[in-house]
Amino acid sequence: MxxxxxxxxxxxxxxxxxxxxxxxxxxxxxxxxxxxxxxxxxxxxxxxxxxxxxxxxxxxxxxxxxxxxxxxxxxxxxxxxxxxxxxxxxxxxxxxxxxxxxxxxxxxxxxxxxxxxxxxxxxxxxxxxxxxxxxxxxxxxxxxxxxxxxxxxxxxxxxxxxxxxxxxxxxxxxxxxxxxxxxxxxxxxxxxxxxxxxxxxxxxxxxxxxxxxxxxxxxxxxxxxxxxxxxxxxxxxxxxxxxxxxxxxxxxxxxxxxxxxxxxxxxxxxxxxxxxxxxxxxxGDDDGLCLPPKLAPIQAVIVLISPDSDIETVGIQLLRELKGKGCRVEVDSDTHISYGRRVTGWEIKGVPIRIEIGKRELGAGNVTIALRDTGEKQSIPVASASAVAMDALSSMQHRMFEQARSFRDEHTYPATTLEDAIAKAIEGKGFATIPWSLVRGKGEEELAKEGLTVRCLVAENGSLPIGIDDDDTLAVIAKAY
RNA sequence: CGGGAAGUGGCGUAGUUUGGUAGCGCGCAGCGUUCGGGACGCUGAGGUCGCGGGUUCAAAUCCCGCCUUCCCGACCA
Structure with missing residues (x-):
């Protein structure tokens, strides 16, 4: 292995x-x-x-x-x-x-x-x-x-x-x-x-x-x-x-x-x-990277907690099952490195799912599944582990998008004047939206003084603004990388 | 390119003021004990002190020049 x-x-x-x-x-x-x-x-x-x-x-x-x-x-x-x-x-x-x-x-x-x-x-x-x-x-x-x-x-x-x-x-x-x-x-x-x-x-x-x-x-x-x-x-x-x-x-x-x-x-x-x-x-969060399952080079890692033939056997079995289901999965059998160090390492790397196999739990036929995005841990029967892991990958993909979307929405502020937009984008640390007609002309220079730019123009209904200066065009204002 | 800070084993640093054989922690290698959240013991390897010049009997340390990195700004699809 x-x-x-x-x-x-x-x-x-x-x-x-x-x-x-x-x-x-x-x-x-x-x-x-x-x-x-x-x-x-x-x-x-x-x-x-x-x-x-x-x-x-x-x-x-x-x-x-x-x-x-x-x-x-x-x-x-x-x-x-x-x-x-x-x-x-x-x-x-x-x-x-x-x-x-x-x-x-x-x-x-x-x-x-x-x-x-x-x-x-x-x-x-x-x-x-x-x-x-x-x-x-x-x-x-x-x-x-x-x-x-x-x-x-x-x-x-x-x-x-x-x-x-x-x-x-x-x-x-x-x-x-x-x-x-x-x-x-x-x-x-x-x-x-x-x-x-x-x-x-x-x-x-x-x-x-x-x-x-x-x-x-x-x-x-x-x-x-x-x-x-x-x-x-x-x-x-x-x-x-x-x-x-x-x-x-x-x-x-x-x-x-x-x-x-x-x-x-x-x-x-x-x-x-x-x-x-x-x-x-x-x-990413304070524990490191957090990769969406569809992009993670390793979607799941099976952590063998201690050197033990029963643990290894179950590890290999889960590896085969998950691979069979199309999961990009690896086994961490580096038992000479302490448990805590290995687990933290996989968290930093953003691996979506960790399956931990330890002697105690295995006695009851269980393993632990841990989710990177929420930090949630759960003890589940070995027999259902691969199915639970596959479900978890797909729900994590959606949850991560929703999480990022609510973050963006919570940090997006409609504004009614240029000054208002500048204040909200800076103080709220996010996007301010404002009718383009209020920015057009000298507005972009004013924004630049505050380190802000018009990131893009969108139609009020969220679609693409085709006309150059349509009345319903909104400017999205923010600091940018 | 302007303003600030810093470059010493892989990483983080002490030593620089007051020149005198380069130290510590982590990591790394070996052996052993551990093994459910960064464990421990013993042994060991690893450094032209960013680069170049100068001063000196002697430079990580003092002087000059350069390079690189980080922060702020300017610049930027």
Whole structure:
């Protein structure tokens, strides 16, 4: 019997700073003590450790399924982009210039044209879309790539803002503006929002970015914003309508069925390893990480309390049963480490369910099942343990979402004036909502003075605001990561 | 990039003011006793004191430069 993942050693839960005391410190403590990631040697870079990467792989799988269901295909474009490509779209280059890493030398010689390490791939992908697209019959062209990108960050934070990060970036070309918009929104809702709600158990506020907060080079940006447990907003995913800006600069054209040469309408969309930060901050507590069952690399751990052949036998039996039911489960047979240390280790790591097998209880045919999110423990018969555990996983997934949703709702405050919104967002530590008409114009500058931003615009009924300045449009205001 | 704090075995730290052979706790390795919430005993391994220069008979300690990390700010999809 062996375990590929062990409870972290050399850690003490008591050394996790409580959230109330210092939330940023709590975050760092959790990231390091759960062995998710650590800093790389170059400022802002990140080493993603196996446990963190396992979660990312699960996110990737879930996303990839949804992206393909939305019709896009995976491809791969180069890391290095000719510097001149970036300059073709003025807002795009303005937006990204400050954070570019530029390669000036190669093979020991100075390069004739410097190459930038991609901060995003709109430009290089358009260079190829322009070659591939001839006719309306080639459209829509729906491409996704899984890649790393580099944006030189002044103030890096593991997962939340790192100089190099992993993501997927989708790039599409369409025959009309309407089709492009529909597709950008389809991705936002059926891929991103669905992943966040259904898999990550994080409620998100889905809406439109203001002009100030838009992606450089986009005509519209759409976003999913989550609320972290300190009340701050985290932009978890964005989807952009690029209009014809890039296609005009790169000559990406097609002939309509009428034989008219037209520039394509485009979208781009992405989510990144930042989602791990969201997961940590939306669900974590003072005992460490708390993973939703659908994403947990280990959904259940069977803890053998002491070295004993009866205990081992039952452990193996439960392992087989749970595996047979599709559970990602492991046995912790490290009985040379004390019980308390192991249990605390699994709690820090956020493993949803712990099944403990001990001599005393086993005498009565029982084992203990413990739930990470509520801390609840229950003694149950061995015979029903695997069924109870499977039920518990599914109810925990829902409970975690509901818990996060009530937290968000309790920290969301309708406001009637800009001053009111500023006061409520700051004092209540959360989101303030206010009619957009009261912010529009100079309001965003006023908010910036207080460290607040308009996270997104939503329609009063919670749907997406399609019209630019509809009367029923609400601004969601908060501090953000 | 501005303002503040800090870099000493894997982690946390003492020593720096007053230069003189680098210490402690945790962790790690081995053996044994334990085993239902971070247990204990014995033995042991592990450090160019962030990097580079300078002063000195002698530098973790004093001087100069640089790098990195953390907090606040600015910046940021």
């Amino acid at each position: 062996s375990t590929s993942t062990k409870a972290p050693k050399g850690t003490k839960a008591s050394s996790i700073t409580p959230q109330q005391e210092d939330f940023p410190r709590w975050y760092q403590d959790v990231v390091s003590k759960t062995e998710l990631a650590e800093n790389g040697p170059v400022r802002g870079t990140m080493v993603i450790r196996p446990y963190g990467y396992a979660i990312w792989e699960r996110i990737q799988n879930e996303l990839d399924k949804r992206i393909k269901a939305a019709g896009a295909q995976n491809a791969y474009f180069p890391l290095l982009i000719p510097e001149s490509y970036l300059h073709r779209e003025s807002e795009h280059v303005e937006g990204f210039s400050p954070e570019l890493a530029v390669v000036t030398h190669g093979g020991g010689k100075k390069l004739e044209e410097p190459a930038v390490v991609r901060p995003t791939s709109e430009t290089i992908i358009n260079a190829y879309f322009a070659k591939w697209i001839q006719s309306y019959r080639d459209l829509p062209l729906l491409i996704n790539q899984w890649a790393n990108v580099v944006r030189w960050e002044l103030r890096p934070r593991l997962f939340l803002r790192t100089t190099e990060f992993l993501w997927q970036e989708g790039h599409t070309a369409h025959a009309s503006a309407e089709e492009a918009r529909d597709y950008a929104i389809k991705i936002l809702q059926t891929v991103y929002e669905d992943l966040m709600v259904d898999v990550m158990a994080v409620p998100v506020t889905t809406g439109r970015k203001t002009a100030k907060e838009r992606f450089p080079g986009a005509e519209e940006s759409w976003t999913c914003e989550g609320m972290m447990r300190d009340g701050k907003a985290l932009q978890m995913g964005t989807s952009h309508e690029l209009g014809q800006r890039f296609s005009k600069m790169f000559g990406t054209t097609f002939q309509t069925s009428d034989g008219i040469e037209t520039h394509v309408w485009q979208t781009s969309w992405g989510v990144s390893t930042r989602l791990l930060g969201a997961l940590i901050m939306a669900h």
